[in-house]
Structure formats: C-alpha cells, structure tokens
Amino acid sequence: MNSPFPFGFPGPTAFYLTLYLVTFLIHALFMNYVLAGSSVLAVGAVLRRDTGPISALLRDWLPFMLSMAITAGVAPLLFIQILFREQFYTANLLLFHRWMSILPVLMIGFYLCYLLKSKMVRDWPLIARVAVGCGPFLCFGFVGWSWVENHLLSVQSAETWQRQYEAGTLVFRSAELIPRLALWFVAAFPTLALLLGWQLHVTQKEDDGWERADAARRVAIMGLAGLVLMAIAAGIYVGLMEATSRDAVLGPIAAPYFVVWMIGATAQGAVWALTLKSGRLGTRSLAIATAGLTAAFFGMAVVREATRLGRLDLESLYAKHEQATRVGGFWLFLFFLVVNGAIIAYSVRLSLTARRPDADEPEGETMPDEAKPEAGASS
C-alpha cells in the first residue's frame, strides 16, 4: 500500500474497490440529505421554528430522498459482499437482533417522513408534533450508529470476534464509535446545504425577495458550520483511531485524496462565505460548490476506506476478488446501467416538460403553499 488508491492493488481488487466507492458515493449523496435534513427538522420541531421554505422543502423531499438512499444503497451493499464478505457477514451475525432492528426502525422513520409531510399533523397537539418532528432523525440516527458499529466490528481481529460472540453481547463498544459517527453526521451538512441550495435556486421566484435571501444565508450557514465541524471532528477521529488505520489515512494510499478533500472543502467554504455575505444563490456559485463537493466527496470516501484497508489482511482476499472477476455478466450490467440511466434522465425530463396546458408551471412544483412563510417566520 505504498501507492495512491487504487494503484498498488491487483486489478480485480482495485476494480471492485472503485466500483464500491463510486456506488457508495451515490448512496451517500441521498443519505446525507436524509440524515442532516431530518436533524434540521427535529431542531425546528423542538424550537417551534419549522415554517420556513427550508423546512417545507425538507418535509416535501425527505421521503423521496430516503427512498433513493435505500435504492442506491443496494449496489454498495452488493459489492461489499464481494470485497469483504467474511468481515461483513461476521459483524452482521455478531450484532444479531441489534443489527436487524435497523430494518423496522428504518420503516418507522420512513412512515414518519410521510406523516411529517401530511397536513393533518399541523392540527395535532404540540407534544405530538414535536415527537413526529424528531422521530425521523432518531430513527435515521440509530441506523447510522448501527452502520458505524457494524463497520468497526467488521475490521476487528478474529480473537475480538470470538470474545464478542462468547460474551453474547449485541453492542460493540469502541473508542472510535462516537468520533466516527460524529464525523459522518457533521459531514452530511455540506451535502445538504448544496442540495438545498440548488432546490431553492430552482424553485424560488424573483419576487420572493426577503425570504429568498434569508433562506440562502441559512443554507450558507449550514454549509459553513458543516465544514468547520467536519474539520474538527476529522482531527479528533484521526487522533483516536487505531494506529494502522491512522498510518493508512496519512500514508501514500490516502494522502493525495486528503488533499483533494481539503481543496474541495475550501472551494465550498469560499462559496458559502460569499453567499452568506450576498444572500444570493447564483448558478455559477452553486456550480463551483458542486465541483467542490464532488472533489471533497470522492477524497473523503477514499480516506474513509483507507481506515478499513489499513486494518485488514487484504492479500488474503485477493484470490477471491480475482475469482469474482471470472463470473460473467459485467458487460450486460454496464449496458443496462447506461440504458436505464438514460431512461431515468428521459423520465425526469418528461416529467418536467410534458405538462397539461391547465397544469401549474414547472417552477414552484416543489414549493408547496406552506413554504410561503409569514413575515418574520424562519426555518
């Protein structure tokens, strides 16, 4: 592991690792929106400040984003079983009921998102509204915590697995758990800020005036706070992580990506600082922030993976990865990936353009009436 990722690995291992990371990034895009977005709604519900355009957008889009997060999550879940089957399966088995409980919890969170979106909740007593407002975040936070715990257990030694099994405990305690979870949580905010920025940019009209600038500033604060907290959390996590992981993160395999991550974060930070000052979300600034997020996202994903790669005896897995490449079907997968991707793009275009003459214009589609706040209301 003396070369930058994915060089230094045999072809099959590099191939599946790259595929895993790319598909994971797609999943993480939606996941970040859901995790950070549900926390914003939870805070809004507790503080009773949940009537602004940002809250309205989040309530409107969370169910869809969650569905896409689950759908997009299938692919990395598939490739992790090719790459780290024994480790992943063992961690699943050791956590048993505790791990399986993420499924009903996810379902509850999903339905709560729909409930949050419905108009009937507005007439409920305050305590019920707060509970529904916080529910999705608690559910998704639990799922996130479980995944982090599962990952940390999967990279342990066989002796640790045996002790964990013998003890029969369904919780794995690790000093890395909280810092790692905290890092992923705060790192979700720059993604949320960017996606919200685009949504506001596309849906709001010129005459929205004051609310438009206010929402833009709030998004910028979200992005900036996320970036600053992410840097702090990353520093703490690197300090606390196991030595072999730290060596990998700071070594040749991930160091270039660390730099890419920093450059991407700086670009985003600059855009959000300017947005905070001007109160405007322009296409150009959002495009720069998008490029920054893409770079940061990819850099961060490789650094994240390096923490695992540094700990496992990868050479013992090379033969299995090589065997997997001999299984047929890849070219057909590639074909359908392109074709179905194109049909998805066409379907989106069709939905935005092929309107009945008596239907509303496309803009404003994602901004329900409730998004028009009363004077002074904020998200």
Add this chain to the structure above:
Amino acid sequence: MDLPPYYPINDFGPAMKGIVIGGLGIFHVFLAMFAIGGGMLLCYFEWLGQTGRCPGAKKFVDGYFKAVVLVSFIVGAITGVAMWFTSIQVSPRTIGFMVHEFHWIWAIEWTFFSLEISSGYLFYRYGPKLTDVARLRLLATYAIASWFSLFWINGILSWQLTPGSWGDIGADTHSVWGGFFNAGFFPSLIFRTITAMTVASLAAMVIINLMPLDRAGKTDLINKSAHLLAPMIAMPVLGAWWTATMPADARATLFANIVMLMFLGMAVGSSVLIGLYAYFGLIRQRMYINGPTATLLTVLAFVATAGGEFVREGVRKPFTARAGLYSTSFTQVELDRLRQVGCVTNDPYPLQNADAYPSDQLRLGAKVFRFHCSVCHTYDGANAVLHLAGSWTPDQQRLNIAQLQRTKTFMPPFGGTPEELEALVQLIRWKSDGSPEAWPVSDDEATLAQIQAWLDEVGTRPGIELIHGGGAAEGGH
C-alpha cells in the same frame, strides 16, 4: 484445506430459522407481486381511461399508485434489503455463494430497480399534471422495469433448484447464463407473472371499495380489474411444466412428503378458489364484489403465495443450492473432509453458555448441534430434535444420525467423526432427560467403532442418490 468457512452462528430460540426466512420471504414476495402486477394493471387502466372505455379509471390510477408507493415502495423495498440481512443470519455461506456467482445479475437487477423507483416517484409526484402520453410512458416504464426486476431475480431463484448447465461447484469457472436460463426459468417466470397480475387485481378490488364512488362506478372498475385474473387459467399447465423440470428426487419429495403436500395443497386449493370465483363471478356474471370479500380473496392469494414459496424452498432439500451446497453449508468435497477431521474441530467460536453443560462431551455435542443441525432444527421449539429423536433408543439415534440421508432422503449426510456423533447423541439424551447436573461420558470404543461402521456403510453421497442414482445431486434429472 477443503474446509467450510466458520461463522458465529446465532440461536433463534424456539423459532426455526427456515420459518423466519420463509415468513419474511413470503411477505416480501407478496408485496413485490403487488408492485409488479400493479404496474401492468395501471397501464391497462390508464389506457382504458384515456380511450374513454372506463370513465373512473384515471382517478383510480392515481389512488392505486398512492397505495403502491406507501406500501410497496416502503415496506417492499425495506423487506427486500431485509431478505439479504436475514439470509446472512440464517446461512451466510449460501447467500455469500449466490452473491458471488450472480453478483452481476443482481447488479443488473439494481439498475432496473432504480428505474422502477425513479419512474414510480416521478409519476406519483407529477402524474396528475402530465399529458396523457407522458402519463402512459411513465407508467409503462414503471411496469416494464418492475417486471424486469422479477425477470432477473427469477433466474437466480430458479437456479437454486435447477442449476442447468452452470457447472460443477468445484470448477474454477461456471456458465452464469447456463445457470440463469435453467430448465425452471420460463415456467417459473410466467407463473410468477400471472401471480403478480392476480395479486394486483385483487388488491385493486380492495382499493376500489375504499374509493368514494357509487355502486355502478365501483362495479365497472372491479369488472375491468378482473380482466387481469383471466390468465390464471394457464396456472395448472405452468405448474405441471415447472414440476416436470424439477429433479426427479425433488419431485418425489414433493409428492411423498406430507408437509410438502400440505403446502402444495394450500397453494393449489387457494388458487382454485380464487380462479373459480374470478371466472364465474367476476368475468362471466360481472358481479360486484364488496370490500370484505375482496379482502378475503386477497388473503387467499397470500395463502397461495405462502404455500408455493414453502414448496419451492422445501423441494431443494438436502441442498440450499442444488449445484452442490448442502443446507448444512458445506459442499460434497468439504463433507468428505469433515468426516475425517471433524466438523467443529476447526470452529473458532466458543459456546456462549459453556458452563451450562456438565462435561466436555456435551459441550462438543452442543457445538456439533450448532454447526450441523441448528440451521433447520431447534432443541425443543419448532422442528425440534428432542421431539424428532428424543424417543429413540441410543443405538437408534446413533444409526439414524450416522445414516441421516437414509433416515430421511431430504436430510444431508452427517459430516463429522464418530466422536462428534456420539457427543450429539449424548446431548440429545441429556436434554431429553431434563438437563441434569451430572451426565456420564460415553466413550466406549466398541460403540465408536459401530458408529464408524455405519458411517462407512452409507458413505457421504446424498440420500437422494440412494433411490435416484448418482446424478441426483447435480439436479440433472
């Protein structure tokens, strides 16, 4: 080394692992059928509405789609992921083996699943504001994508029973497409497609009864949705076709095993009842059907699905993949090796309650039970060894377990040493006696020699070969 991988095996208590995965699987399959058939039904109704053949059709389409999104997109999607996770809990070796061999098929299925969800949400969100052409295109995209999800998964599932020309499990390379387009692929695919149409049609009748329409409007919609029940007439032929493609021993298990017959009876009986009601009541006489009756028919469809899925799972025994992976998660080569070195000699995981056993022999027996039996049996819950073997004499237990594949042909051969077998027998006897604090160690050399003789006599090939010849394990019949 030719040894199977060892995983930390969990105890499901009184629940049989097969029932857990089967129950979840049936639930998921039923929801998936609802979504797949729903796509076809919605296309049909959208066309009826747009051509003026059914005035209430468009309103129904938007209402039905909400049910698809709220039920299938949420519970269906999450139970799909749950199937993977539960499979890992029940038999990590099996799911790992299948994922490895068919990961590109699963990846292809994922692209269709993504298309299904995307087009579905777009229709859900924008459908009411779109032109007729756009609505129909989105619905057709959704219907085709969801059906293709079935297409790809069906190939993997039918391969489990009829591996076709996939090849030998020990070979370096296998023919993925030879396995995918196996003998059971087409009958199974067409059968499942008709099942999906049936489930969607019956669910539609429940939803129609919940809509604020007058009796005439509801009757019209119900009679139109009953059109999707017409293909049920092909089910007997398809069932016979699928049965004919089965390996001979699996077919023998289906018709000779009372449990399998019971599940088959559930599937056939429920389907016949639905079919008769559909043909005489809904299609010929164009009757109205109220909510409770529609719900009852939907429940019958669920029972039919449950019976069919249990049959599909059951007839694979003693394998989880007929290509050569026993339900005990070892291959034939590994079984031969385990007979020599022992099945738990290399198991690194200790017992979770080792102190509960009064001797090392019983602790060994508990590890053998965990590795060899617990995937299908419990101690005293569902399908319990104490109920099945507790009343046998010690020699009966030794002989029947040593020649397990002869005792019941759907059982895998015992994959362990005489010492391990004797430890298992003592564990069963100790448990049957109420787990006393002291238990004598059984290490009589003559007994172990007798067990070895019985093991040698029956060999390591599966019991299905005892009556169906040497090719049975490969599913070549």
